[in-house]
Amino acid sequence: MIRPILRYGESALHGRARPVTVFDDELRALLRDMAQTMYAAPGVGLAAPQVGVPLRAFVIDVTVGRRPGNLVEVVNPEFVLQEGLQMEEEGCLSLPGFNATVVRPARAIVKGQDRHGHEITFEGTDLLARALQHEMDHLDGTLFVDRLRGIKRDVIVRKVQKLRRSGKW
Numbered sequence: 724m725i726r727p728i729l730r731y732g733e734s735a736l737h738g739r740a741r742p743v744t745v746f747d748d749e750l751r752a753l754l755r756d757m758a759q760t761m762y763a764a765p766g767v768g769l770a771a772p773q774v775g776v777p778l779r780a781f782v783i784d785v786t787v788g789r790r791p792g793n794l795v796e797v798v799n800p801e802f803v804l805q806e807g808l809q810m811e812e813e814g815c816l817s818l819p820g821f822n823a824t825v826v827r828p829a830r831a832i833v834k835g836q837d838r839h840g841h842e843i844t845f846e847g848t849d850l851l852a853r854a855l856q857h858e859m860d861h862l863d864g865t866l867f868v869d870r871l872r873g874i875k876r877d878v879i880v881r882k883v884q885k886l887r888r889s890g891k892w
């Protein structure tokens with residue numbers, strides 16, 4: 724089932740998500756829906772708060788479903804390592820139409836749990852490292868625009884506020 728994606732400004736996106744404690748069919752349905760929603764958008768990642776569920780879980784597929792076996796699902800993720808720096812243009816399904824250059828680690832290792840509660844570890848470089856940090860940020864209520872400084876951030880926030888006022892957001 725494709726779920727609606729919340730947009731910047733909706734409170735569920737801007738708080739800290741809770742750890743998952745129950746690994747049941749409801750969680751697995753959520754993860755399945757999140758992957759479907761991400762592919763339909765289409766996007767390379769989606770975190771549970773983006774569909775209004777304040778839990779620490781996200782999905783990523785840097786191939787956007789073009790190559791099977793690339794779906795990453797992580798529950799209760801934590802960084803084990805973040806190293807290096809990369810600067811690339813980035814967007815977010817909760818900020819449609821906006822992009823900005825964001826500084827991210829060049830390599831990241833995340834450990835967490837799979838849909839059954841088993842411990843898993845993912846290592847990513849380049850786009851996957853970027854996606855891992857982008858989705859981790861969502862679990863703490865941070866969107867890419869919050870990582871921008873000064874005028875770059877203000878321009879996007881003002882445009883979103885204007886869209887909201889005119890009912891186009």
Ligand SMILES: [Zn+2]
Pocket residue numbers: 814815816817857861
């Ligand atoms: Zn995002």
